[in-house]
Amino acid sequence: MITVRSDLCDVCGVCVAVCPACALKIVHSLEIDQERCISCMRCVKVCPVAALQDAPAPAEKERDRPIQPTQKHECDVLVVGGGPAGSLAALHAARGGRAVILLERRADVGVPVRCGEGIGKKGVSLTLTVPPEWIAATIRKISMVAPDGRVVEVRNVDESYIVDRKIMDRRLLQQAREAGANVFMSTPVASVNQSADGRYHCISGQTEFIAPCLILADGVESRLARDCGWEAFNRLKDIETCAFGRIKSALIKKDTCLFYTGSKISPGGYLWIFPRGEGAANIGLGIAGNRSGPGKARELLDTFIQEHFPGAILEDFHCGGVPVAPWRKPLVRSGAMLVGDAAGQVNCINGGGIAYALLAGKMAGTVAAQAFTGGKYNPDYLKKYQRQWARFHGRQQHRSFALKEMLLNYNDEVLNSIAGALLKENPDKLNYLRVFLRTFSRHPLLFLKAFMLFR
Ligand SMILES: Cc1cc2nc3c(=O)[nH]c(=O)nc-3n(C[C@H](O)[C@H](O)[C@H](O)COP(=O)(O)OP(=O)(O)OC[C@H]3O[C@@H](n4cnc5c(N)ncnc54)[C@H](O)[C@@H]3O)c2cc1C
Ligand code: SF4
Numbered sequence: 001m002i003t004v005r006s007d008l009c010d011v012c013g014v015c016v017a018v019c020p021a022c023a024l025k026i027v028h029s030l031e032i033d034q035e036r037c038i039s040c041m042r043c044v045k046v047c048p049v050a051a052l053q054d055a056p057a058p059a060e061k062e063r064d065r066p067i068q069p070t071q072k073h074e075c076d077v078l079v080v081g082g083g084p085a086g087s088l089a090a091l092h093a094a095r096g097g098r099a100v101i102l103l104e105r106r107a108d109v110g111v112p113v114r115c116g117e118g119i120g121k122k123g124v125s126l127t128l129t130v131p132p133e134w135i136a137a138t139i140r141k142i143s144m145v146a147p148d149g150r151v152v153e154v155r156n157v158d159e160s161y162i163v164d165r166k167i168m169d170r171r172l173l174q175q176a177r178e179a180g181a182n183v184f185m186s187t188p189v190a191s192v193n194q195s196a197d198g199r200y201h202c203i204s205g206q207t208e209f210i211a212p213c214l215i216l217a218d219g220v221e222s223r224l225a226r227d228c229g230w231e232a233f234n235r236l237k238d239i240e241t242c243a244f245g246r247i248k249s250a251l252i253k254k255d256t257c258l259f260y261t262g263s264k265i266s267p268g269g270y271l272w273i274f275p276r277g278e279g280a281a282n283i284g285l286g287i288a289g290n291r292s293g294p295g296k297a298r299e300l301l302d303t304f305i306q307e308h309f310p311g312a313i314l315e316d317f318h319c320g321g322v323p324v325a326p327w328r329k330p331l332v333r334s335g336a337m338l339v340g341d342a343a344g345q346v347n348c349i350n351g352g353g354i355a356y357a358l359l360a361g362k363m364a365g366t367v368a369a370q371a372f373t374g375g376k377y378n379p380d381y382l383k384k385y386q387r388q389w390a391r392f393h394g395r396q397q398h399r400s401f402a403l404k405e406m407l408l409n410y411n412d413e414v415l416n417s418i419a420g421a422l423l424k425e426n427p428d429k430l431n432y433l434r435v436f437l438r439t440f441s442r443h444p445l446l447f448l449k450a451f452m453l454f455r
C-alpha cells in the first residue's frame with residue numbers, strides 16, 4: 001500500500017494530478033484512499049521529494065464517519081481556489097453583479113510561492129497592467145545554456161518581469177473582495193456534488209456552499225473536476241515535476257534569466273534561474289514525469305547548486321507540478337467551468353501559466369455573470385467561455401504542446417548543435433523567432449511540421 005511521510009510531504013499536489021484512480025486528495029494534508037488505489041506507482045515516481053512509498057499496511061484503522069454539514073451558504077457563483085485564476089473569476093463575476101463566494105484552502109494566498117514568478121509583459125497585459133510594487137526584477141535578456149555548457153545570449157527579447165507572487169496573489173484576492181466577493185480562507189473543499197435541481201454543493205468540514213454556477217480554479221491537482229465528471233488526471237509525460245527555492249550569489253545578473261537544458265540537469269524539462277534583485281534569484285527545475293523517480297527533482301537541484309554555486313544555500317525550498325498537456329476539453333460541463341491550471345491552461349514550452357490563468361479567470365467570471373439574465377441562470381451560456389478560449393489562446397496552447405512533443409525528441413547532441421548554430425548569430429539581433437527557426441531548421445522534417453503548426 002502507498003503511504004506518505006508527512007515530515008517530507010510539501011502538499012504540492014503533483015501526485016494527485018497523476019493518480020488515475022482518484023485515490024489521493026489534499027484537504028489539510030495528503031490523504032490516501034487505499035480502497036481506490038490500484039498500486040500503479042505513478043505518484044511514487046513523480047514525487048519531487050520522495051515522500052511517498054510502497055510500504056506494508058499498518059493495522060486497520062476505523063474509517064472516519066462522514067460529517068453532516070450544519071451550516072449553509074448560498075450564492076450565484078461559487079469559485080474554488082484563490083490563485084490568480086480563481087481571484088480573477090471571482091472579481092469579474094462580482095463586478096458583473098452576481099453574489100459570489102470564493103473558497104480557499106490555505107490561510108493566506110501566494111505563500112508558499114510555488115512559481116518561478118516570470119511573466120512576459122505582452123501576455124499579461126491582455127488582462128491587466130502590472131503595478132510597479134509587484135515587480136521584483138525587469139528582464140531584458142535571456143541566456144540559454146546548452147548541455148555542453150555553451151551559453152547563447154538572446155538580447156532582443158520582449159520585456160518580461162519577475163513578479164512577487166506573494167504580493168500579486170494577495171492583491172488580486174483583495175480586489176475580488178473589494179468588488180463584493182465573499183472570501184472564505186482556510187476552507188478546503190473536500191467534495192462537490194450536483195443535486196437534481198442542477199445546483200452544486202461544495203462541502204468543507206461542517207459547512208456546505210451552494211450555487212448554480214461553479215468555477216473550479218483548484219490548481220494542478222484539479223481533483224474536484226473529477227467529482228464533477230471530468231477525467232482530470234495527467235499522463236506522466238504531460239506533467240513537469242519541479243523542485244525550487246531561492247539562492248543568493250554574486251554570480252547572478254539582475255536583468256538576465258538563465259535556462260539550462262540537458263538530460264543530466266533536467267531531463268524532459270529545464271532548469272531556471274530568475275533574478276529577484278541584486279544577487280538573489282529564484283532557482284528551480286522541472287523534469288518530465290515519465291523521466292522522474294522518487295525524489296529525483298530535489299536531488300538534481302541540489303547537485304546543480306553544488307556544482308554551479310558552490311557554498312550557496314538553498315532557501316525557501318518547495319516543490320510543485322506544471323501540467324504540460326493540451327487544455328482540458330470541455331472547459332464547461334453542466335453549469336461548471338474549469339480555469340487556470342485546473343483546466344491545464346499552461347504554455348507547454350516554458351511552463352508559464354500565470355498570464356493564461358489571469359485571462360481565463362477574467363473570461364470565465366465575466367461569462368458567469370452574463371449567464372444570469374433577469375435573475376435566471378442559463379448554464380448553456382457558459383459555453384461562450386470555451387469558444388472564447390479556443391479562438392485565441394486555445395490554439396496557441398495546442399501549438400505549444402505540439403512543439404514540446406517535438407522538442408522532447410531532441411537529445412543533448414542536437415541541443416548542442418543548435419547552440420553552436422545560434423552562437424554564429426549576432427546576439428543583439430537574436431530574438432525568439434530566430435531561435436525557433438534555427439532550432440527546427442536542424443531537422444527539415446520537424447521544421448516542416450513546426451511550420452505547418454503556424455500556418
Ligand atoms: C515550480 C513552478 C514554477 C512555475 N513558474 C512559473 C513562471 O515562472 N511563470 C508562470 O507564468 N507560471 C509559472 N508556473 C505556473 C503558475 O504558477 C500557475 O500556472 C499558476 O499559479 C496557475 O494559477 P491558478 O490560479 O490556476 O492555480 P494556483 O495558483 O495553483 O491556485 C490554486 C488555488 O486553489 C487552492 N485549492 C486547491 N484545492 C482546493 C480545495 N479543494 N479547496 C479550496 N482551495 C483549493 C490552492 O490552495 C491554491 O491557492 C510555475 C509553476 C510551478 C509549480
Ligand atoms: S508529490 Fe507533493 S503532495 Fe504528493 S507526496 Fe510528494 S510532496 Fe506530498
Ligand code: SF4
Pocket residue numbers: 002018019020021022023024032036037038039040041042043044
Ligand atoms: S497514483 Fe497509483 S499508486 Fe498512487 S495512489 Fe493513485 S492509484 Fe495508488
